[in-house]
Amino acid sequence: MSRVRYGMLIDLRRCTGCNACAVACKAENAVPLGRWRGWVKVVEKGVYPHASRSFLPAICNNCENPICVRNCPTQATYAREDGIVMVDPHRCIGCKYCIASCPYDVRYLSPFKKIVQKCLWCNHRVDAGLLPACVQTCPTGAMTFGDVNNPISEISRLLASNPVQVLKPEKDTRPHVFYIAADMVAMRTMGTPWEGKE
Amino acid sequence: MEEGVQVFYNVFHEPPLGVPIAIYFYMTGLSAGSFILSTMAYGFGMIKYKPIGKIGVVLAILLLVMAPLSLIIDLGQPLRFWHLLLYLQPTSPITWGSFLLTIYPLNCLIYGSFMFAGNARMTRLFGLIGIPLALSVHGYTGFIMALGKARALWNTALMPTYFLVSAMVSGIALMIIIVIIQGLVFSKEHKVNRDLAFNLGRMLSMTILLDLFLVFSDVILLLTADTDAREAAYMLLTGSFSTYFVLIEIIMGALFPVALLMAPFTNKRLVPVAIAAFLAMVGVMAMRYVLVIGGQALPLS
Numbered sequence: 001m002s003r004v005r006y007g008m009l010i011d012l013r014r015c016t017g018c019n020a021c022a023v024a025c026k027a028e029n030a031v032p033l034g035r036w037r038g039w040v041k042v043v044e045k046g047v048y049p050h051a052s053r054s055f056l057p058a059i060c061n062n063c064e065n066p067i068c069v070r071n072c073p074t075q076a077t078y079a080r081e082d083g084i085v086m087v088d089p090h091r092c093i094g095c096k097y098c099i100a101s102c103p104y105d106v107r108y109l110s111p112f113k114k115i116v117q118k119c120l121w122c123n124h125r126v127d128a129g130l131l132p133a134c135v136q137t138c139p140t141g142a143m144t145f146g147d148v149n150n151p152i153s154e155i156s157r158l159l160a161s162n163p164v165q166v167l168k169p170e171k172d173t174r175p176h177v178f179y180i181a182a183d184m185v186a187m188r189t190m191g192t193p194w195e196g197k198e
Numbered sequence: 199m200e201e202g203v204q205v206f207y208n209v210f211h212e213p214p215l216g217v218p219i220a221i222y223f224y225m226t227g228l229s230a231g232s233f234i235l236s237t238m239a240y241g242f243g244m245i246k247y248k249p250i251g252k253i254g255v256v257l258a259i260l261l262l263v264m265a266p267l268s269l270i271i272d273l274g275q276p277l278r279f280w281h282l283l284l285y286l287q288p289t290s291p292i293t294w295g296s297f298l299l300t301i302y303p304l305n306c307l308i309y310g311s312f313m314f315a316g317n318a319r320m321t322r323l324f325g326l327i328g329i330p331l332a333l334s335v336h337g338y339t340g341f342i343m344a345l346g347k348a349r350a351l352w353n354t355a356l357m358p359t360y361f362l363v364s365a366m367v368s369g370i371a372l373m374i375i376i377v378i379i380q381g382l383v384f385s386k387e388h389k390v391n392r393d394l395a396f397n398l399g400r401m402l403s404m405t406i407l408l409d410l411f412l413v414f415s416d417v418i419l420l421l422t423a424d425t426d427a428r429e430a431a432y433m434l435l436t437g438s439f440s441t442y443f444v445l446i447e448i449i450m451g452a453l454f455p456v457a458l459l460m461a462p463f464t465n466k467r468l469v470p471v472a473i474a475a476f477l478a479m480v481g482v483m484a485m486r487y488v489l490v491i492g493g494q495a496l497p498l499s
Contacts, residue, residue, distance in 0.1 A: 035211065041499065042206035058209070058499055067347050073292035074285040093281050094274015096214035097292055103348035105498040108211045114274035170424075171347060185203050189426065189498055 004082045006121060007148035007176040008135070009155050009164065010057055012183075014142035017042055017055040021134035021143065025059075028122060028133035035108040037119040038134055043186040054183035057143070059134070060085065060106045060119035061167065061175030068098035068107065077116070082147075083176060084123050092116050103171045121145070148176065213494035218272040220490040222265050223339050224368070224483050227361065229261035230336035231369010233306060233328055235398075240313055241325030249391055250373050250398075253380065255310040257372070262303045262335070291341040294334075302328070302335040336365045343489060350426035351434075351493035354419065360412045367409050368482040370402045371455075374475035378468060390468060399471045403459035406452050406478060413448065429496055439492040442484050451481010 017040055025031060025038045038059035046052055062085050068077050069085060076091035077098050092115040099107040099116060107118045122132035126145075130136065135143040146155035158180075165182050166175040179187075236254025239247040270279050282296040309324035340358030347353050374395055381390030420431035434443040455474035457464075464470035 036209045039207075039209040041208045043203065044206055045203045053206070067345075070287075070289045071292070071345060073287050073290040073296065074281040075287050076281075076285075091278075091281060091285060092275070093278040095272075095292060096274065097290070097342070097346070099211065099214035100494060101346045101348055103498055105209075105211055105348075109214065109274050116274070189496075 002149045004147045005149045005176070006062070006082050006084060006126065006145065007155055007159070007178065008059075008062075008121070008132075009144040009158050009178045009180065011142045011144070011158075011162075011180040012055060013181045014140040015040075015055045015057065016140055017053070018139065020137045020139055021057055024133040024137035025119070028125075029117075031117075032108075032111050035110070035117075037106070037117070041186060043183065045183070045185050052183075054186040056179070056182060056186040057134075058104065058106065058167075059177060060121070061104055061173065061177045062119075062121060064174035064176060065172055067101045067103070067171070067173060071097050071101045073097065080123070084121050084126070085118070086120060086123065087116050087118060089113065089115055103168050103173065104175075208497070208499055210497050210499060213491070215490055215494060216272060217487070217491070218268040220483075220486040222268045222272075223361070223486045223490065225261045225265035225268070226336050226339055227365030227482065227486075228368050228372055229258045229265065230332040230362075230365045231367075232261070232372060233258035233332040233369075234366065235369055235373050237325040237329055240309075240318075240321045241329065243322075246394060246397065249380070249394060250377060252310075252313060253376055254373065255306060255313060257376070258332070259303060259306045259310060262299070262306065266299050291338050291345055295338045295342070298331065298335040298338055302331045305331055333362060337362055343493070346493075348498055349493045350420065350424070350430040350496065351489060354416060356412055356416050356419075360409070360416065363405060363409045363412060364482050364485055366405045367402065368479050370398055370405060371475040371478040371482075374398045374402065374471060375479075378472050392468065395468065395471055396466060399459045399465060399474065402475065402478060403456050406456050406459075410448075410452050410456075413452075426496065430493075433492060433496060434488065438495065439488050442488045442492070446484040447481050447488060450477055451484055452478070455481070 019040050022036065022039045029037060031037050038057060041056040041058055042053065044051065044053045062083055066079060066085050069079050073095060074091050074093055076088045077085060079085050094109060094114050094116065096109055107116050110117045125132060131145050135145040144155045144158055146153040148156055148159065150156055159178060162180050164178040164180055166178055167187060232254045236251045236258065238244045239251040270276050273279060286293050305324060305328045309321060309328055312320040312324060337358045340361035343352040344354060344357035377395050378390050382388060417431055420427040433439050455478045458470045458474040459465050
């Protein structure tokens with residue numbers, strides 16, 4: 001039996017874009033105003049009557065080959081045995097190089113603690129046998145969390161029986177957030193750059 | 199963006215690295231450039247560069263004392279800076295830098311003190327030891343950019359070389375200005391060492407040309423590599439950073455100085471050479487700004 005390796009699968013055929021996951025995350029982790037550990041990107045394409053709206057819940061991919069861990073100069077960011085990429089709040093010096101290196105823009109500097117924070121897949125809940133807050137909250141059951149190394153876990157069965165995608169596989173980060181039915185335009189990086197608004 | 203596609207909602211976090219980081223890169227570059235020029239006389243025995251040997255090492259030390267300060271004030275937790283020396287991550291270029299930024303100024307101090315004491319042999323020894331250190335202390339900053347893999351503008355193998363060449367541009371330009379000021383203000387007969395200034399001017403023009411070649415290669419590859427890279431190239435050429443890149447870095451900071459330094463009617467006059475040196479220094483600062491700030495301007499999510 002190999003080690004536990006957590007992963008997350010988001011079935012976008014079920015996602016209604018209700019943002020409950022983002023709200024649950026904010027409440028669970030006391031995420032500061034203007035920062036997000038997870039959010040739902042919304043993209044529309046086409047012209048009526050041939051138009052559709054796609055959602056893409058974005059959170060830390062807790063990569064198997066994380067650039068942030070490689071680049072952190074103090075090993076404040078490290079990967080747990082089970083794959084969750086952590087930030088040691090006492091060791092982080094706030095150099096922000098991990099934020100600059102992350103291809104998914106899922107890290108931020110806490111304006112209060114002045115250290116880097118990110119989605120930890122609610123490791124405090126997972127260690128207590130609970131699901132991450134976003135997965136627990138999702139009203140349509142679009143999010144599945146579990147051990148991808150266990151062949152009979154729900155996530156393993158869904159991964160094996162569906163066409164799945166990850167974000168930016170070309171970066172060789174080996175992300176562990178998988179998507180079913182993600183739209184091409186939603187997965188692409190786009191939109192207006194940050195404009196200095198808090 | 200293609201017809202009919204609209205982003206309704208998305209999150210962008212604040213660009214993490216700010217102007218202090220660009221200034222830090224600029225100062226380490228100036229320091230490395232000054233140091234290498236200083237060793238031309240005291241390390242390699244090129245007598246004509248002797249007048250800039252001492253001032254070169256003094257500048258190298260001063261700049262390298264100031265440079266890490268701008269790094270530390272940019273930290274979220276400045277008082278935890280010692281974590282850098284205690285908790286190491288061998289794969290992180292910042293860890294390499296923590297040691298280089300400690301060893302290099304020490305070597306500069308030893309080299310400088312032997313120079314001022316007149317011990318030619320030891321000066322030469324520590325000058326030669328210092329050259330790889332000076333190259334590393336600036337080259338590693340190129341790796342900080344290059345290994346910041348998320349950003350299309352940074353993630354290129356050219357980056358460390360590009361940083362080193364631009365460091366030499368700014369270092370030589372600084373030395374030209376120093377030689378002129380030293381001659382006009384501090385020398386007894388108030389005369390500028392014109393041969394040295396013009397010689398450095400020739401060296402500056404060659405280095406700027408090499409720098410331009412690297413920029414050219416970089417932009418050509420960005421235009422053809424992938425979607426993010428092409429976006430980055432258009433941002434530099436026609437987008438929000440074109441003023442800094444095309445106008446200040448390329449035209450004002452490289453092409454115009456090269457013209458001044460190469461044209462037969464200006465390259466033997468002090469004022470055009472001084473202007474060229476000043477503009478080259480401004481151009482290198484613009485390059486650091488464009489890379490650090492512009493590199494983070496494109497959205498990733």
